[in-house]
Amino acid sequence: MKKKMVLLLASVLMSLPAVTLASVSNDQVLSQHIKEAVDGSTDQNTNAGTGVKTNHIVDTAVTNAKIANGAVTDAKISGTIATSKLSVGTAAGTVAAGNHTHDGTYQKNVSNIIVVANSGGDYTSINAALNAISPSENNPYVIKIAPGTYTDAANGGSEVFPITLKAYVSLIGSGANNTKIYSPENHAIIGDSAGVLIDGLTSESSNGAGIFLSSAIDKGITLRNSNFKGNNSYAAYIANPFPGHTSSINVTNCEFSGTEGLGIAAQGLVQPATINISNSKFIQTATYSSDNALDISPGASNVVISNNFYRGFSNAIFFTSAQDRSYVTIDNIDTDRGIYLDNSTYNNVVVKNSHLGASSEGTSIITGSPDTVVKISTTMIDGTVPPGTKLFQCFDKNLNLITNP
Structure with missing residues (x-):
């Protein structure tokens, strides 16, 4: 009897159709079919x-295209991310990796930036x-x-x-035509010039100096891309x-102007003081002035x-009152007046590629010491030059070649 039952069951099973287990189709498993993991x-x-x-995930199976923006948060990441998974570099769209040091100046200054604006800044006045x-x-x-008039x-x-102004401060404007400091009755800016940078502004006084700075510290001052206007x-x-510094x-790239007074007065300097002035304008708007565009005394070597x-x-x-052994190089300047060198000895004064005007006495260069050596080349000279001046390819205002005096 048992044998008959087994044979009957086998025949039934053999008569059933075959069942094929199919693979999961694309997009068949949805988020709702995956049970969420238990937090933690x-x-x-x-x-x-x-x-x-x-x-469940084979290596390299998860690509950028598989992850939505913002889907992987900090909480989803355990441990560190290998640099092989990052685009490392310094260009846009990359990240910096490993131990590295940024430029010392920027690293030091990043927390010491203050914004002055008529509205919306840290302060509304520069003095504050x-x-x-x-x-x-x-x-x-x-x-x-910020742009505006202060x-x-x-x-x-x-x-x-x-x-x-205080030492070791940079005043950075938004451009000489955009940031304007205007003092109606006093010097506009005074104070310490040590380690100072003034850039991108106009500083004007209607009855004083655009800037009036001094320092006893052995640090220089830089003026660039700015206008300074003084009156009287x-x-x-x-x-x-102070001596000894x-x-x-x-x-x-600055402009110095006014109705009366000096363009730049660089005074009280001590050797080996250095002065570099380039790409700048000195404009006196008075009908006649007895002052100098650039007055350097003493000690500029x-x-x-x-x-x-x-x-x-x-x-x-x-x-x-310059110190002896002073060296002066003048290149590509245009003047309507002359150059005056007092009775100190200048070992080497070189003028080239320029136009020298003449003083009211008709002189283009005056030297107070016979030991001063002046060399002029490829320059138009409107007035006279002192004896001993060495000329090379120089012309008068009528384009006549000038010989050595």
Whole structure:
């Protein structure tokens, strides 16, 4: 009987149709078909529990196209990410990896940036920003000044004049035509010039100097991309009032102007003071002025002046009480007046590729010492030059070749 039952069951099973187990089709398994993992679970057993386990995913199977933006949050990542998974570099769209050091200046200054603006900045006046900081050589500050005019309350502003600059501060405007400092009655900016940078602004006084700075510290000042306007005073005065300290002055792409007074007065310098002035204009708007566009005294031992334009002064460049062994290079300047060298000895004065005007006495260069050596080449000379001047390819205003005097 049992044998008959077994045979009957076998015949029934053989008569049933074959069953084929098909694979899962694309997009057949939806999010709703996967049970969420338990929060905090670290179980990686693929035969138990919930959620997708590590061993469910073969290496390289998860590509960028498989992950939606923002889907992988910090909480989803355990441990560190290998650099092989990152686009490492310094260009846009890459990340920096490993130990590295940024430029020391930017790393040091990043937390010391203050914004001054008529509205929306950290302060509404430059003086207020300066009063709030304590800069030093190892802790310099940058004050960025937004577009606008910064003047006193009587003229609709909140500035208090004169603005008192501190050493190791950079004043960065938004362009000489956009950021304007205007003082109606006093010097516009005074204070310490040590380690100072002024860039991209206009500083003007209607009855004083555009800037009036001095320092007893052996650090230089840089002026660039700015305009300085003085009335009844200097456009810019930079001095070292204490002996025993050297100084440096670097000026590029600036304009110095006024109705009366010096363009730049660089005084009280001590050897080996260096002065570099390039790509700048000196404009005197008075009908006649007895002052000098550039007055350097004393102690400037290395002076380089290039690509400058001078108009309206008694002398374009005036050197007085300079130390012996001074070296002066003047290249590609255009003046309507002459150059005055006092009775100190200048070992090497070179003028080239320029146009020298003449003083009211008809002289283009005056030297007070017979030992001063002046060499002029490829230059138009409107007036006379002292005996001993060495000329090469120089012409008068009528384009006649000038011989050595």
